[in-house]
Amino acid sequence: MRGLPRTFWYLWVGALIDRLGTFVYTFLALYLTRARHFSVAHAGFVIALWGAGNFAAGPVGGYLADHLGRRRTMLLAFTLSAASMMNLGLARSEWHIAMATLMLGFCGNLFRPAQQATVADVVPPHDRTRAYGYLYWAVNLGFAGAAMLGGFMAERNFMLLFIADAATTVAFGIVVFLRVPETHPERHVAVRKRPDLRVPMRDRSFMIFVFAQLLVMLVGSQGNSTLPIDLRDHGIAPSTYGWLLAINGVMIVLLQPTAVSLVQRFDRGRVLALGALLQGIGFGLTAAGHSVGWYAFTIVVWTMAELCYSPVAPAVVSDLAPTHLRGTYQGVYSMAWGAGSFFAPLLGSAVLGRFGSSALWSSCFAVCLIAVTLHLPRGAEYTARVSTQTRAE
Helix, strand or coil, X not given: CCCCCHHHHHHHHHHHHXXXXXXXXXXXXXXXXXXXXXXXXXXXXXXXXXXXXXXXXXHHHHHHHHHCCHHHHXXXXXXHHHHHHHXXXXXXXXXXXXXXXXXXXXXXXXXXXXXXXXXXXXXXXXHHHHHHHHHHHHHHHXXXXXXXXXXXXXXXXXXXXXXXXXXXXXXXXXXXXXXXXXXXXXXXXXXXXXXXXXHHHCCHHHHHHHHHHXXXXXXXXXXXXXXXXXXXXXXXXXXXXHHHHHHHHHHHHHHHHHHHHHHCCCCHHHHHHHHHHHHHHHHHHHHHCCCHHHHHHHHHHHHHHHXXXXXXXXXXXHHHCCHHHHHHHHHHHHXXXXXXXXHHHHHHHHXXXXXXXXXXXXXXXXXXXXXXXXXXXXXXXXHHHHHHHHHHC
């Protein structure tokens, strides 16, 4: 862990605190179907609105990160996110819940391009895979505790989830306000280069990478949308679901540092392809599950996928981006996360409701195979761009 700058470690601490309170999205499907008595299809639609807000947050957050600065964007996002969290918790009408979910999806992810761009600003290219791996480690270190605590809170009072989530978001904002300076490379330049969303959209290598990761995200997002519903239909209680999800966090906590050192040694395209393959196998095997032990095994498999792509993917984005467009590139990549979050519950709940769980999980495997074919031959392109970026800096 040596060699990374102090600013990075403040972001690491803030991410850990924030993730310790990440309850709402994880248990949103259960909240809507259990506390608000939504149907599976209706819950899937509302969760998709969260993804739509996430999708819109990507380009907006990226533009603000490059135009206003990283620090201001993050502080604005944390303030709006905490307020949106409480708004959703207090919402009761179907219309209010839908609009509050959309707003939370937007505000809750507005900070992400600025955070990722800050890491790229302060960490040299040869250390970025390691830095993003450690940041993802912090996220899952918090998630391991959040999943277990959230399951117990959900069984007692769902409102506790919203209060705790908002509080930890504010705490992350305090860390940034007190300890994270503005890191924009052009912060001392009188006139900055204007962010241009068209540049990453015309970057062929980048957009192929983004599309492949979108496919992986479509499958991964089932873990927070259709998976808890399918487990519930197989008699798995919310508290048990929380413990199952904690396996994901615990594995990453224990294995992420070792995984980071391993994936840095291999071709990036192959690492991303392996991650996509394991993702498909893990979710595909869910179709054969009827016991807690089997579901635990499938989570182990798709957690191994995360260990592969989680440190590599954001490093690829940072290294492909021109210096003055780091936030914009991260914003476009964040759009893929948002698109995955939007379409995953819509498609997943439709397949689950009409064709059953076997068809859903088999489709997940097929989608990930497409991502494998896109990632596998692209390692040389990523390496060439990384080398060029390193020389430029």
